[in-house]
Amino acid sequence: MTDPEDYPLLRGQTALLAQALRLVSRDGYTWWQVQTAPVEKVLAAVKKLDEKHAVLIGPKARAIRKEARLPVAHLLLAPVSVMPPEDPPPTWPMLLLATQELPGERMQRVEDRPLTWVAWRKEAWRATYVLKPDQRGRWTWFLTKEFHRALLEEALAYAAEGDWRALVGHMKALGNLPMFSGVWSQVQEIRRRVQKLWGDRHLRDPSGQWKAPPWRKAVEAWPKAPLSPIGMRLYPEEPPRTLGEWWEAHRKGGGG
Incomplete structure (x- = not known):
């Protein structure tokens, strides 16, 4: 593959995170850089990166370069499904990712600075996910501290106010996050904190029995276990x- 138009798009944000996790933890792509290109120039941007770092070569050519101890680069584009609703979207x-530092780029090593990926939030691309080892030393995705704190504070505020409708909606939305083990642990922490606060203030009836919180069904709809990148479908049909x-x-569609 040498034509940017043949570049395969990933099916969603979870697929991109899974692919990045595999490349870093399994394949040795330990150098990273996040950049954006104007949407109208994305084909030219991909072509330029291929000319500089051969990001469009196939698996066999990658293996040959790796065996020769040459830098091997991989390019992942944000999935179409997570692009902002503007037409055209502002940037892509x-x-x-690379196995070695690439010349002319501002690459960083994952060991020195954890890989951080973005999502479209509050009308801008913002750092949202961070790839780093968990307590057992296994690579996984977490929410950034800032985003995790914001989600926790919003949930606690709804619970403290007794605004169960808003809390149900918020907890349902949490269930749609890419539940890799790091994110899973953070979301479960939010659930525990909400459970404790809501239970202390709202759940006991006069008989002393605990009532079922109205948002329990939202939590029951969450994935039952953390996601594994193994065997995940990465590309759309x-x-x-x-x-x-x-x-x-x-x-x-009139965007170009």
Whole structure:
């Protein structure tokens, strides 16, 4: 593959995080850089990165370069499904991973600075997920401290106010996060904190029995266990499956 239009798009944010986790923890892509390109210039940006670092080569060519101890680079584009609703969207985030530091780039080692990925929040691309070892030394994704704290504070505020409708909606939304083991542990902490606060103030009836909180069904709908990147489907079956398919649809839709 040498044409940017043939670049395969990932099916969603969870797929991108799973792919990055595999590349870092299993394949030795321990250098990283996050950058953005104007959406209208994304094809040119991918082509330029390929000219500089061969990000579009196939698996066999990657293996040959790795065996020759040459830098091997991988490019991951933010999935179409997480792009902001503007038409056209403002910028397209890209994650550049490599087995060695790439010349001319501001690469960082995951051991020195954990890999941080973005999501579209509050009308901007903001750091949202961080890849780092857990307490057992296994690589996994966490929510950034800032985002985790914001989600916790919002949940506690609803619980303290007794605003169960808002709390149910908030807890349902938490269940849609990419539940890798780090995120899973953080979301479970939010649940425990909410349970304690809500229970202390709202759950006891005059008989001293505990009532079921109205948001319990929201929590029951959460995944029952953390996600594993092994065997996860990474690519969509329906268009747009490649950058070229997206670009063609984008142009026909009047965005280009």
